[in-house]
Amino acid sequence: NSFDRWGNRFTVYNNDYLRNIVIEDRYLASNPYLAVTKSYRSVSGLDHAAEIYPVTVDPLVIHDSQIGHFTSACGMSIYTGGILPDNFEGNSLTCEPVNNLIRRSIVKPEGASFLAEPAYDHKEFLASKDSWFRPVFTTTGPDGAVYIADYYRFTVEHPEFVPPELSKQIEFEARHKLGRIYRLTHDGSKPWPKVDLSQASTAELVKNLEHPGSWQRLESQRLLMDRRDKAAVEPLLAMAKQSANSVARVHALWSLDGLGALDDALILAALSDPEPEARRQAVRMAETRLPDPALAKALLAMSDEKSSRVQAQLVMTLSLEGAGVATKDSFPLARKIVAEHMEDEWFRIAALTGAADDAGLWFASLTGDSALMASRSDGKADLLRRTAAILGAKQDVAAMTKALQTVQRAGKPEQSWWRVAALEGLGQGVDQAASKGLKLGPAQPVLLDILANADPAVAQAALELAWRAQLAPGPAVDRLIAAKTKTAFDTDADVAQRAAAAGVLGLRVDQGAAQDLVKLLAPQQPAEVQKAAMQAIATGKDPTLTPMLLERWRELPAPVRAIALGWFMNDRDRILALLNAVGDGAIQAWSLGPNAARVLERHPDAEIKKRAGEVLVSTEAADRQKVYEDYLAAVRENGDAGRGREVFRAQCSECHKVEDMGFALGPDLYSVTTRYKEVLLADILMPNTAVETGYEEYMVETKDGRMITGVLAKETPASVTIRQAKGVEDNVLRSNIEKMYSLSVSPMPEGFEDEISVDQMADLIAFIKSLRS
Structure with a gap:
């Protein structure tokens, strides 16, 4: 730091x-x-x-x-x-x-x-x-x-x-x-003389706040705080008001604050300081004094502030919990500033830090601004998505209903982009919430209407929200399911329409639609339909799905099997059923893949770990050192970087991003290009020998029964982000976490010798080394 x-x-x-x-x-x-x-x-x-x-x-x-x-x-x-x-x-x-x-x-x-x-x-x-x-x-x-x-x-x-x-x-x-x-030092510079500030007088310490050197300023301010000498107040007041040095003015103000002698008038004056960073500090000083009427009025009057950094601080300060400034007063200023900096993600995040109770207001203001919504931008879509996610995470059904009604009324093609963003946000928020099975109440008929009548992109976003909520049974749902069932099995219908219809069946996956969905997992069905059916199945918890999927496991294409595996890995009982099927020979151990095998072999649940050890061919049982030695020939070869690019695309891109290929789960490969070839070989074949800090695998058990594994990408006071292969991220609110612990392993699997030959390894290493230039 x-x-x-x-x-x-x-x-x-x-x-x-x-x-x-x-x-x-x-x-x-x-x-x-x-x-x-x-x-x-x-x-x-x-x-x-x-x-x-x-x-x-x-x-x-x-x-x-x-x-x-x-x-x-x-x-x-x-x-x-x-x-x-x-x-x-x-x-x-x-x-x-x-x-x-x-x-x-x-x-x-x-x-x-x-x-x-x-x-x-x-x-x-x-x-x-x-x-x-x-x-x-x-x-x-x-x-x-x-x-x-x-x-x-x-x-x-x-x-x-x-x-x-x-x-x-x-x-x-x-x-x-x-x-x-x-x-x-510099040829023309003169070092500051050595001084013993502990022997300096209070007046000298105050004067030092104008010193060009930061060490003198900070040490002098620290000593002023240690001494608590009230004799410092008057010279500090004079400095805060009269010094030509803007840094000194700020030091004086904070020193007065530390001595309990900072009055609101000084902060009010500092809000008009000619130096932007001094104004920003004054805004921060006001935080502990809000909702003082005079200070609040002065902050709200800064609508013409030109400094972007001061604007950002204004938004954060007015959004701070406990600031006490009425939303009707602070919202117009925050809204104006965010509109001015819509494509800067930090302004969007800053504004929403204060939207725990005001997300509905933000949503209505954004969607009601026809000029703003007339054209799409990444910033606009992100702000609307985040705003809607707050409504979903809070499970505010009344506000969600209003938001859905807004989406329902907006049926023009040029409005599809923000309708999708709003629905995606609502779905993400509901998924992040601690309590599951949200009953939509008055929002349900609105959502069903969007599902039935919107264009495909909007309908898909609505479907993903519906999957995450709990629809109440009724005639409207029955009619929708019946119509979509017919479409899903209509071999003459457009494949995209069939896939969308299969997804809708997921709304009843736990109430009787499971068998129809499993029937769509047949080799005779188009790949898109099979994938949509499996995605719909993965939203359910019906225990009868487990044997049905295991029975069809061998005929599932790889992309569909990957979705099914993710569903099995999210639940303890399903994991044990999967391992028992491997043990019985019903499915092949290799079909679980090295990532899942590694997680199961090290699983914190004793029964799962024991059963995995019995039925899986452990990658740990292999002599990793011998494998490494067998592949040393790869570092003595001059590999072909062009061929190595294709090896990377096929074997590494799910977890590493290079140029326009892949996803950022593991370490940035640009940071390892200068390593010895031998080191890179060891990193690939023995990933658990030395797991880089920040890239070990974690497991999160949620209160709604999910088990999520991946790299801990980010922690905030409110949430954690778990990143998985292919760039998939799970944002889990802390209120929904039951347990979280490190698995003490790398997310990178062992066993690449089964996928990459020695020559291909030489090519892959050549490609990684070539990234430097």
């Missing part, structure tokens, strides 16, 4: 050399129904590891090219020392020890966050020819200089990430006491 002079927080992670925390958890906690997958922005603006420019001569470790990507970003700091040239202030410095360099970036405000641009074209701030140079930490010292910690080692790789035969060649502790600290 590092902070700029205004207190903005920045972090770093492996291949992402700079991140900004945009929305703090305390704002997200205001709305327990809002599922958010992340609260940070990658400030580099890149989707994967940024390109770097090392100058290392005779590289001794992982990289074998002078051009690579960030793989070990760490030790980041924001320079705030005040003695380097002005254009250094607020710049970021990020270490890349594997490639022997430090990146300097210029950080500028952009929207609700920031954007970082490299300070130099095709070169780095600091790069060494010495391959032992390992910068791992930077900071601004009290004298204003930059301090750099150099680990100075032959290798920075942890032994557990290096294959055994390479470990024998590397002396990890060789000359391990050669680390050093560098002090970096």
